[in-house]
Amino acid sequence: GRVRGSPLWEMVNNFRGEGYEEELMVLEKAPEEPAGELPSLVVKVEETSTGRENIKVQEKITSSPSSPLLVLLLSSMPRGGSTLLTEMLSTKERSITFFEPLWPLQKKKCIEDEQCVTQYLADVFACNYNPDFERWLKTKDLFLSYFSSDAKECTRITDQKAKELCLKKLNLREMCLLSPIRIIKVIRARMAWMKNLLSNNSLDLKIIHLIRDPRGSLYSISKFKDWNKDPHERCLGLQEDLQSFDQLSQEFPTKLLQVKYENLSLHPHNVSKDILQFLYGDGNLPEYLVTYISTHMTNNSESHSMSTTKESKKQYEAWRFKMPQKMLKAVQDEPTCLYSIKYMQHTLFKDQKHARNSSISLFVS
Known part of the structure; x- marks a missing residue:
């Protein structure tokens, strides 16, 4: 299980620095109780000599992966095809996807600070976020719809009471901890900032750089x-x-892959194979991804600005x-x-x- 002292936990603590607690962060404060019903986690809060809260998380989830695959999709500019590629990546079974977790920071000092952003991403990858972050995510239907298939089903419910009940039952933190593949998509971070994460050899981190x-x-x-x-x-x-x-x-060389939106649009099957080979060591396209490509990348209907259903060979x-x-x-x-x-x-x-x-x-x- 993910225990204190594991590579992810050590990475999170190593990145903590000055100013981190001053911003609205995923781990803004120690939660008195983990979000939702989560008896498998024991959270202990201790005051340290510096006055900062020292958070110890003991996890008893025996099936939690010891070394999850961490996938960072970094798009250098908005409107570069990142929503499309995120949707494709999120079709992977047992994966969970954080769509734009840096969004709450866009008007805060942290977003311009390399250490602050890196720490924030490290926390999200380690599922170290407090109830405030989970509550925020549950108010963003678009963002939440990529998290998992269960989350997507909740966002589709039209009856407000039924939807609220569905969302209440979702324990995003536990789902994150149990997932062997954790994906983050960002358009608000710089590639140079990722060197520290890449340098940590105990992490199974892969970065896809999307350009257009x-x-x-x-x-x-x-x-x-x-x-x-x-x-x-x-x-x-x-x-x-x-x-x-x-x-x-x-x-x-084995941790970074550059993907050009134009190539993905023109040759979705070939580029998808390259991505799967890079991430999972197997370039064979599963049936669900073949179906996704045929339904989303050869259809000319576009319902709204964030729609991923369009004829990609013309759109690019x-x-x-x-x-x-x-x-x-x-x-x-x-x-x-x-x-x-x-x-x-x-x-x-x-x-x-x-x-x-x-x-x-x-x-x-």
Whole structure:
């Protein structure tokens, strides 16, 4: 079982640093009782000499995996296909998925702090979160729907009382502890920050770096009223992540995989096989994933902005035929965006007319 002194627990304690307790964190304070009915956990709180709470968790879940596979899906920019890939990953049996657990931190100092974010992710991976986090997650239907099949069923209930009862019965922490595969999807963290996690050899951590042509992401972002649309700020993070990936993949070649949204869209079966081989050592596509690809990536109906049901072979470059000339020029003139477009070996378009010429490939041959 997961006991104090195990690799995950030690990692969590090692990352704790100044400022961690000052922010709203997953482990904001020691829970008096674990969320929900969880007799299999004993939580003991002790005051330390520094005045901080020292939390000891003794777990009696004998079937809890001793070394779970930890999967971090890191997308460098919003609107980059991360929802689609998260949904694909979450179809894996016995896995649990945390969709954007950094969301509560987006307006807090922690989100800009490497140690704070790394600690936060370490806590989530170790299922070390308090009832406040679980309550927050249960208010986010979209986020919760990826957690597990049971959670998804709850989010689909239309009767409010029945839904509340279903959610009350969900013990997310226990489900997390019992899961041998724990997946986290983030768009609010930088690749360089992951070095400490990657350096811990006792952790079975795999990172998928999802990237997309910044012109496509920025065009999609432009449709959201309150989102940051600045090409420099958006592409700077992407450029830094690309550079960090190249450095870290030299050091940790078996722990990192880069996936291009355009390739996933064009060749979903082949790219999915590569992902499965990377994560699980077996590239054979299970039937449920074949079904998912056929229902979600070859269908042209799109119900809303976060929908993952669309014809992916057209969707990945739809921005080319819609992007205004002014925006196209602004993005391509931004050095950090230009770096990323060239890194991905994508075509630079002279103007809007050039971009809308479907006989010109997006990919540099």
